[in-house]
Amino acid sequence: MTTRWLTSEEQRAWRAYIAATHLLEDAIDRQLQQDAGMPHLYYSILANLSEAPDRQLRMTDLAEKSKITRSRLTYAVSRLEKDGLVRRENCKWDGRGSIAALTDEGMAVLERTAPGHVETVRASLFDHLSKEQVGQLEEIFAQVAGALAEGGSRPTPDEVPWRRRSTPPCS
Amino acid sequence: MTTRWLTSEEQRAWRAYIAATHLLEDAIDRQLQQDAGMPHLYYSILANLSEAPDRQLRMTDLAEKSKITRSRLTYAVSRLEKDGLVRRENCKWDGRGSIAALTDEGMAVLERTAPGHVETVRASLFDHLSKEQVGQLEEIFAQVAGALAEGGSRPTPDEVPWRRRSTPPCS
DNA sequence: GGGGCTTGGTTCAAGTTTGAAACAAACCTA
DNA sequence: TAGGTTTGTTTCAAACTTGAACCAAGCCCC
DSSP states (O other), rough: OOOOOOHHHHHHHHHHHHHHHHEEEHHHHHHHHHHSSSSHHHHHHHHHHSSSSSGGEEHHHHHHHHTHHHHHHHHHHHHHHHSEEEEEEEEOOOOOOOEEEOOOHHHHHHHHHHHHHHHHHHHTTGGGGGGHHHHHHHHHHHHHHHHHHSSSOOOOOOOOOGGSSSSTTOO | OOOOOHHHHHHHHHHHHHHHHHHHHHHHHHHHHHHHOOOHHHHHHHHHHHHHHGEEEEEEHHHHHHHHHHHHHHHHHHHHHTTTTTEEEEEEEEEEEEEEEEOOEEEEHHHHHHHHHHHHHHHHHHGOHHHHHHHHHHHHHHHHHHHHHSSSSSSSGGGGGGGGGGSSSOO
């Protein structure tokens, strides 16, 4: 089977995307490292926790939400725990499970640093986009994320038996 | 000054972008690690070299093209050199400079693995996009990359004196 | 032509990521 | 209910990244 090479439009799009993504992540990481003392990934782990019920999630669910491997999450949570921003608890209804919970201090850090982070995201990305382009951006990447999420090895919630869920079946 | 929070459209776009980008880089890294024994960044360093005149570039120019720091590049090139895919040479007209050149073996690896890489990029990204969306993707990220490149600490070629250039001034 | 600044590149230690292997609890099935 | 499988999580070593510090070579200018 002969290779379906990229057209020159696709090449240009791909290169622009890669370049911008590197620059963007650099800018965001630099700002968060400065102001919050942690890289972007760690910040979004805190953010994910802050939006969960009771500000806590099982490790696997948190990894799924953050789109990272469990082992990477284990390391990150250990660091955040050492900093006092997250607390680890045992899962009540599943002896194997462990739960990461945002501490009050973690919540405080998040609240203190959120404005600066949002400002950076704006200055780096949205300030350069029209309202229309924001819509296009969302549609494009929602499609891609959707496709990669099911195509990948991570099953969708609907495909798995109840015991895979994060909440106990009878509550 | 009060924070300009993200609108809900912007939030959705941002999250979709982050999620898709994580999944995409994972997929591509996994494939390249499998088939070429190196992560995506290292592959693109080889690709950048393969397109340069004489298949060689000065370290700083290569770092610029790859959108990474010089120290990260130093490490990467050392590894690639150890694998025999890249050769380091001294810059003839600037005693400080050093040059990374793609070896024949490096070129061979690139040619052998390019089809699989392109196929993955296609399967992960472009297969999910309309022709229109490819155009939108390019426009969006070309704008962003452009803005971040000049805004950032990296000056554009035009802003710098001749001695910053990679080619000797009189040749 | 010798100090003082800038630039190109590397080095080093600390931090992070990776993927495979290890473990333990839960589940299933005969 | 014992044995085998699956699932949730951590551990470990090797690889990679970061940023600051360093070194050497070019530039500037009096």
